[in-house]
Amino acid sequence: MSEVRVRFAPSPTGPLHIGGVRTALYNYLFAKNKGGKMILRIEDTDQTRFVPGAEEYLIDALKWCGIELDESVVDGGEYGPYKQSERKAMYLPYAEQLVKDGFAYYAFDTSEELTAMRERMKAAGVPSPQYNSVTRTTMQNSLALSEDEVQKRLDAGDPYAIRIKMPRNEEVRLNDIIRGWVLVNTNNMDDKVIFKSDGMPTYHLANVVDDYTMKISHVIRGEEWLPSAPLHVLLYKYLGWENAMPEFAHLPLILKPDGNGKLSKRDGDRLGFPVFPTQWTNPETKETSSGYREGGYIKEAFINMLSFLGWNPGTTQEIFSMQELIEAFSLDRVGKAGAKFDFDKTRWFNQQYLRAKSGEVLAQDLQVILKENGVEADDKFVATVCEQLKERATFVKDMWEEGKYYFSAPTSYDEKTIRKKWKEDTPKYVLELKDRLAGLSDFSSENIEIEFKKYLEENELGMGKLLPAFRVSLTGLGMGPSLFDIASLLGKEETINRMEIALEKIN
């Protein structure tokens, strides 16, 4: 088998949403699994939809995801250029070739004439009018007009589009890797424009020409392309490239978690989770949409979650590194049905990855948040904080929100805990405990625990009698990690100090 070459081919019309990221990911996993190449091609044939910054966004987002490109607009490659607008000159000759061979024709219809035709057809009871073998005879094109008239218009520089001449009643079949044989009759297909009057090809032509000239072996794309895949097959055939036609794999779509329809760009912030890999600010409206990166997600968790939306390894293993995904990935195990996005599962993945990281590594991220909040802290201290908190956090930011007491003494004390656990005799016990702790030379967690328990025993007290009061004194809260660990990390001086403040403030 020849070299595997796949491409991810987005349009720079806005930010890439997670469905697009998943398509890119599956392309990448497939290519790397086969030892092949991953190519990024920018499909910017529609100049009217160009959005500034979208291309840069896309490249940056892919990079954050760890999807590496072998050939792209960034690093080039031997099949460039990798942007369709820069390949503009390549397409017209192929379109003209098709006209010459009788597979396509010139169409001079204006958009007004096209709408008029549709209106007419609708009035006559055709629900979705098409430019096809029957309607084309009534339109302004090189099939209906005389040869002289066509030449005259061409010479006069009249704008024209080139349409494919869809044959009557032919079966087009294609063998999709995921869906098997798909059969479509050409009677249900229309004379799609393949070359626009603005001098650019449409997606269909550009796609086929580029995939052929870039020696793409597998086209892995979203299911929304399945209806036009037969057209592409026909194009390969008419261009004489049937033997070099890539294999197709149409991926199921990612659906909204609630209600119906495919996940759209607007769903994210509506439902409280990001739909974009990284944050995006609309250059026109300045409206910002949240991203996973900025939301504090671990990219490996994000990728792992995405990989499981429509694919599974067939085992019970769920945590996969990118390398493991590459090794395990196969298109055979991609499902056929659309998958509803599950935000809870996404959080769960992040939690798993968070806990697998060391305190030192997490500390680097937590330090960023601490600095933003004006907190200066020693790396080693922060690493221990992370070690103590990571089991109960989903995001790094949780550790800041739930562990502020590590960095400054509490300014308020949880009311409910006070009400339930701070009784009349509590101050006396806290005071005595404070003195006992002050006498310790070894302020390790173990030693504090021993001393604490000794005190309880001597006074015939239970854990529940004094520990909550001790905790609220140090942290202001009724819950958290092992208090002995916290006290030890805070150190003797700070612990004693906080107990004194609490005794003063709580009564």
Add this chain to the structure above:
RNA sequence: GGCCCGUUCGUCUAACGGUUAGGACAUGCGGUUUUCAUCCGUAAAAUAGGGGUUCGAUUCCCCUACGGGCUACCA
């Protein structure tokens, strides 16, 4: 409306003719824990419906229903 694709617990999915239909997330209930979280255990939870084919259908075929996609000189 037409064309195409799809349909297993609430969700993601496993089982590629023979299983008590398995796992994970979420949920309920226990246990562990000073507490919360974790962790452990446990429960409830599905083959859309109807016909075939077969000794036997989640699995193959047909119909219906439902869902999705497409139906632009957008990709």
